[in-house]
Amino acid sequence: MSLPVAARMSRVRPNAIRELLRLGDDPAIVSFGGGYPDPTLFPVDELAAVYADLLTPAHANTLQYTASVGMPRLREQVAERLTKDGMTCDADDLLVVQGGQQGLDLVAKMLLDPGDLVLTENPTFLGALIAFNPYEPRYLTVPMDDEGLDTDALEALLAASPANVPKFLYTVPEFQNPTGVSLSLRRREHLVELAGRFGFVVLEDTPYRELRYEGERLPTLRSLAPDGRVIHLGSFSKILAPSMRLGWVLADRDVLGALTLLKTATDTQCSTLNMAATSAYLDRYDIDAHIGRICASYRHKRDVALAGVARWFPSSVRFTRAQGGLFTWATFPEGFDTAAFMSGRMIPEAKVAWVPGGTFFPVHEESNHARMSFSALPDDRLEDGLERLGALLREELGD
Structure with missing residues (x-):
């Protein structure tokens, strides 16, 4: 039928x-x-040891349900790492998600009504478009060059239509997918200033941030935005193992509350076993x-x-x-x-x-x-x- x-x-x-x-x-x-x-x-060897230890009667609770927001210990560990990276936070500022991709979907579900405007880099990550499209947004694109998203061009676009405020701007500031280009420091600062001036949210997606092999490490947009206007996404997929499907959202707590309700409706929680294994790995081994x-x-x-x-x-x-x-x-x-x-x-x-x-x-x-x-x-x-x-x-x- x-x-x-x-x-x-x-x-x-x-x-x-x-x-x-x-x-x-x-x-x-x-x-x-x-x-x-x-x-x-x-x-592989380290994860094999971790899973072998967890899959024993003494740790049977790792096969049980847990909180939708994610296991407390894992959220504490992620918060410690993010705080060292300039984003002061604690466990209650984080939601554990099924990789960064679920974070994209949940943020779009929370913010978008049909016809709402979303700003993206041009080109942008295809997976983000796949996540956003079901919520029927309109797109306005911002050109890129060797310094990443052109914030001067963005300012001109925003000034040309001040009543047409976007719901959010989506960006991959480090080693962007698909171009590999990174957003310069001066443009990071300019982008955060524009978000405050024109009143839009920035969705910062950082799956590749830890994979810097040359050049200066730059501050995240979240660390540059004191008003919480930046929602920050991160992931273990590229630094640990993608099949474990674990990422996180860092945002103000009222935003996290709404995202957690949406996640509960979607899948209840991430895998308790995989969260426990990731937490144990971080405790036992040197991920850096x-x-x-x-x-x-x-x-x-x-x-x-x-x-x-x-x-x-x-x-x-x-x-x-x-x-x-x-x-x-x-x-x-x-x-x-x-x-x-x-x-x-x-x-x-x-x-x-x-x-x-x-x-x-x-x-x-x-x-x-x-x-x-x-x-x-x-x-x-x-x-x-x-x-x-x-x-x-x-x-x-x-x-």
Whole structure:
């Protein structure tokens, strides 16, 4: 039978990245598509010891329900880490969520009515658009450059229509997905000032913040906003293990109260076992040393990837050089269609895939970009895929 689905389902479309990840089942394809951590870097032995200890009669309560807001000890540990990072808080300022993605969904559910205005970077994280779209917002996009979101352009947009106040601005200030670019300090300060002046909320998404492997660590937007106007999202997915599905929301307590009610309605709580395991890991092991090892590996992979690009790709292709994170962003000459090129030539001829860039633009798609992730591939596969792809691009575009 044909179900009488809600009108909002017209905004729920297949996810281009998820469709591409199916290619991972084909060992012949070198995929630069998924923003996956390197599985060889997961702390498997330590987590095995933690789970083995928890799955005993003495710790049977880790298989029980717990508070919707999250286990108290884990929230205390996250609060300690965030306080050291300049965001003074305690356990009661935090909600544990199913990865940062659930945080995006809950904030959108709390704030958006159909037709409300959301500001985003251009391009922006596809997963955020997937979370926001069912709530039927309008989008206004802000251009980016090497310093991240262009706050001067944002100010001009806001001043041009002062009555059209956005509900919130969404940003990934560190090693942005998809571009890899970070927001400069002067623009962070300007963004927070604009939020106060024009009266909108900032949704700060920081899944890659800990993955800095060069350059100066910058303050979070939350730490720069004394009035609580910034809702801060973080995640263990990129620094511990994504399958544990744990992240957090840091916000003022009245905001957290509303988000907790929405989370209770959605899934009651995150996995007690996974929260207990994460907490035990933080108690027993040095996660900062683990993050240091991850960052060293990703810096090496980035350098291998960019060296391959310089060696094999046409000079007309431009790439970002991230100081952290998992991605580089490729820009091709005007008129080049990265989606058509992937389906028509890359996959059938070179057995290589990327994420076409058009899907990251909320309003007007730009077809001449692609997101490429270097994080999950070993060096030999990384270089082999880049060499194959480079040969095909030189054939298509020339040198």
